[in-house]
Amino acid sequence: MMNTKVALKQLMTTHFITVDVPCPECGGAMTAWKEPTPDTPPRCPPVCMECGYRSVKKKEATTAKNLYESSLIKKAKDYFLNGSVLTDRKSLHKKIGNYYPSNQESTKAKNISMEFCEKTLLGEIHHLILTGGVGVGKSHLAIGCLNEILVKSNYSKKVLFVSYRELLEQLKFAMNDEEARKAITGVAMSEIKAADVVVLDDIGAELGDFNKRDEKGNLILSRASNFDIDTLTGILESRIDKPTIITSNLKSKEIQYCYGERIVSRMATHSNGFMHRFTNTKDYRLKTA
Numbered sequence: 001m002m003n004t005k006v007a008l009k010q011l012m013t014t015h016f017i018t019v020d021v022p023c024p025e026c027g028g029a030m031t032a033w034k035e036p037t038p039d040t041p042p043r044c045p046p047v048c049m050e051c052g053y054r055s056v057k058k059k060e061a062t063t064a065k066n067l068y069e070s071s072l073i074k075k076a077k078d079y080f081l082n083g084s085v086l087t088d089r090k091s092l093h094k095k096i097g098n099y100y101p102s103n104q105e106s107t108k109a110k111n112i113s114m115e116f117c118e119k120t121l122l123g124e125i126h127h128l129i130l131t132g133g134v135g136v137g138k139s140h141l142a143i144g145c146l147n148e149i150l151v152k153s154n155y156s157k158k159v160l161f162v163s164y165r166e167l168l169e170q171l172k173f174a175m176n177d178e179e180a181r182k183a184i185t186g187v188a189m190s191e192i193k194a195a196d197v198v199v200l201d202d203i204g205a206e207l208g209d210f211n212k213r214d215e216k217g218n219l220i221l222s223r224a225s226n227f228d229i230d231t232l233t234g235i236l237e238s239r240i241d242k243p244t245i246i247t248s249n250l251k252s253k254e255i256q257y258c259y260g261e262r263i264v265s266r267m268a269t270h271s272n273g274f275m276h277r278f279t280n281t282k283d284y285r286l287k288t289a
Helices: 004-015 053-083 089-093 104-121 138-152 164-174 178-194 226-238 252-259 261-268 284-288
Strands: 016-018 030-033 127-131 159-163 197-203 244-248 275-277
Touching (some): 053 138, 053 159, 089 138, 104 127, 104 275, 127 138, 127 261, 138 159, 138 197, 159 164, 159 178, 197 226, 226 252
Parallel strands (some): 127 244, 159 197, 197 244
Antiparallel strands (some): 016 030
16 A cells, blocks of 8 residues: 555646745745646746745735735725715715615615616616605615615725715805815816715705795795806716616705706616605604614
8 A cells, every 4th residue: 555655646646746946935946836838827926845935925815815905995985075066974874784674765865876886887888866755765765876886886985975965055155265166176176986886865955945945835946046056967967877876855846946957867877677766655764764
């Protein structure tokens, strides 16, 4: 019967070769797999049987890879958290998974949002439009989509959440301050236009109180200013062929009245199958408080 020493020697002779270059660590012989043909790519780097040189290098490479991936994740999260325009950054941690539908239409909204994420990750271009009353979960689902896409893309996507009212406030404030104007218009606006996925939240909120109604129960609406319309038009035109999520308390006819048909047309681009209106859902925040 062949003893262990002889068996190991035969195994080494049959399956391994000694390469010409000695181990850079200890000077010992470097061993590599014997490939079927000279053209066959090596299945792994040579290894020193004396000091385990390759194993050390592999461990170092793994550590470097982990550090790189951690850096990539941090960079993507920082871009999302610090680049987004809103007042409460704690809300950016909301997930689709913790949006709990209360009826059929909110279930449909969640399903459409999930489908938007799936299609976006496949490289398709869609605009998700969520409209309805205050507190029904539009912003929750929109932020949830950003987090879903961020994680499922292995943090390779750049995502931003933009409160449109807050953005307008910052832009208006900066109009009388040249340094602030350059910072906001030059950085914030360019990032909004360049991001892979953007949420444009609460279109119309800057126009005033949605509780004011006439004798027939219709909202008393104000028309958007030229500055407002120009800003929104610029953002929407820059994102026509990019995944975008838009939320508003207004109906499409009300948006058209306030901003004009051109705005509605740009919002509706790529939105076929991804438009949802909440009509019967009560204030979602009261259920999750």
